[in-house]
Amino acid sequence: MTGRILVVDDVATNRIVMKVKLAAACYAVDQADCGTAALIAARANPPDLILLDVVMPDMSGLEVCRKLKADPETADIPVILITALADRESKMAGLEAGADDFLTKPVDEVTLLARVRSLLRARETARELKHRGDPALGFAEAAAGFSAKEKPGRIALIAPGPKGAVLWKTALDDRVGGEVSILPRDAALSSFGVDDADAPDVFVIAADLSHRNEGLRLLSDLRSRPATRHAATVMILPGGDSERAAIALDLGAHDILYDPFDPQELAIRIRAQLGHKRQADRLRASLQVGLEMAVTDSLTGLHNRRYGLFELDRMLARQGQRVGVMLLDIDHFKQVNDTHGHSVGDKVLNLVARRLRAQLRGGDLLARIGGEEFLVALPECDRATALDCAERLRAAVADQPFAIGGGVPPLSVTLSVGIALAGTDTDETAQSLIDRADAALYGAKAHGRDQVTLSTLPAA
Template identity: 65%
Template sequence: MTGRILVVDDVATNRIVMKVKLSVAYYEVIQADCGEDALRKAKSERPDLILLDVLMPDMSGVTVCEKLKADPDTADIPVILITAMADKDSKMKGLEKGADDFLTKPVDEIALLARVRSLLRARDTQRELRLREETCAELGFAEGATAFEGPGRIALVAPDGPTAVVWKHALEGKRAGKVEIVPREHALAEFGTRDAPDVFVISADLASRNDGLRLLSDLRSRPVTRHAATLMILPSGDAERAAIALDLGAGDILYEPLDADELAVRIKTQLRRKRQSDRLRSTVDAGLELAVTDSLTGLHNRRYALHHLDRMLAHRGTSIAVMMLDLDFFKEVNDRHGHAAGDSVLAVVAKRLRAQLRSMDLVARIGGEEFLVAIPDADRTRALEVAERLRLAVGSTPIMVATGAEPISVTMSVGIALSQESEDSAKAILKRADQALYDSKSEGRNLVTMATASAA
């Protein structure tokens, strides 16, 4: 099954019809016949989505939706309200109480399944981000800072100027956010990360039919606008293209003629979800950065380095030079100048190493005063050349650790191993590089030594 859906309706026939439609698409269906039953099963069964009839004998679907959203255990479950009434008041109440959509009976099967797919995808993304956030928190990583959130930026991409002006006027006073008109030809301009709109409102048809759908696809493919929310405007009753828009990644759809109140509510909902995802993503990114970064030097740590080196070695056809680097007599630096000075030396050494390498090269602190460097597409000559450059960059200039303090001179020994076809893991090549480093130390330190090839 691809998802568990709770169908709530007091009429058994309606539940059966809905179950048949959903079962054909391989969804598991749970049934409830009233509001109280829906609340119990939502809490105990934890469905992925709820289809909720508005008119029920014990309480309205809107009230059930409100209770679901007020309970932390069920607040994140998407809700689609279904009713035989198409009046604006019922729809607005449902949307304002947290419903994700509002469908009118008889429910169009194409529109229903498209909306279900869209909401389940969004639900899965939220769950994954939340799980990663919890993992980061359990590992003790700091949460990302909560930035001040001003009004959201809303970009209107209409088929023509007059229509765009009508849309903008309709949103004025609705507190939906800062609204701007964006011509179609500028919509794919390279927005700066701070300038990218939070929500795009796009007509399905712009200069030509389906031009808006193509624009949606382009926006979703670009890093700067990939996480922007998108609301697609379609001709009345165009369920087929609504399904296409949702499958392309639109967060919501709305049909013409536009209702200003509904548009504003849906924009606010999209903005709220977008910001929640941004916060989760920021926290996860910060946690992952902490998980793979050495806090003292800013270089990658041992965990990341070994995993990344394994991935580099997995790409056959390219020679990799792996270097183990170790500062000579570093204990004497700590004993003579103190551990704070020793930390400053390590931070400067890290900067010097990084300055000599390309962005594609791997450099990591793997413990104490020991570093690892991996260079793809490097033969013996290039490996020796880079290693000598690194050794000189560290040892040729004394390090100033504090104003007025005595400069500290350090040297570095290096061991190199070139990847071999017979080696398929970081452990194997590191063993040879580590032996070469030991040879450099044994021969007097401040030297570069190339490892011999291992036996096949």
């Protein structure tokens, strides 16, 4: 299945000419002969892109575009408006209506196809991100510290000389609703770090800087550096240089504009890119939060059982025989729940988790793997280290009662701990280690709780 493009024009000849061009480039073409038919077709069987004539008898292309962008079902479909004569006002109106570009008839084939490729590529990237990030979006919004929405956009201008740059900046400053700054090429490449919050969201770059094509090369360069790889780029080309415009789009420019440009038009295009960039940033953040939730126990914030077992496997594969595993179980935990209620029980679990974590190092693994059961795994560990660590963990919980607050008296809580050490020449798996630790834990429980027992099976 190839890309599908909806061609909307009331003149049949125009549609056919366009269809021939697009079919030669291996796109499937749907047709609509008026605005109403276009809206119906776009909803019924959403195309990957729409080429939309501006002047139609029943409804102007601008009106169609506005309706497409207002409908969540069709809002994401890229739209290129096509018109016989593009006066400034209808061009601005078209871009404001949400069109991604505006081409005049007769349409230059190379430019058209490069633009189509560029928009389809951006759409696929966005779609993939959305497909993944969307289900987790609620988490990201709930996640603290996530405030990309409120930050103003950062726009960096990279012009051939300081004079041109100042002209650009003056033209944009009040129009674009973000922080506009002038940046030398070198600074764009070298002054931002990984995950740098100050890195620009949108670069406006002249195709030719000190050297011809230096701006085009800069495009690829920015995409190869961590701080700028997700930035949007608008390339400014000498008037009429449609060949290099096509190359700029294929090199990954998100939008292009010919010099001398209309500042208003550039501002609108930058705003559109800022919007796309933010949406993508948001989805990337939610993806991250969603993935963290998949490996986290929501009550204590520790790793969950699934991830704990996976990490233990990985530690065994990496460290071989020197891994120590312990299972820690809170003694008589059911009584806490029965006496004080579940919310007090949850608090105790949380406070125990915090005390355990405080006793462990960065490379140690700590996970909650059952209601009141924790897993600890220590890399590079011998018998003495394991016993010492287990005793510290036991004491950290037992030595001081837990202050719960809310009228509940301080609660004394104890742990039983079972330890198993990976044998030197056995084919130890995570499961067999845990089984042995579990048996040792059972021993600790049987001998009166609040104590540490070491599995007597294969010793280190």
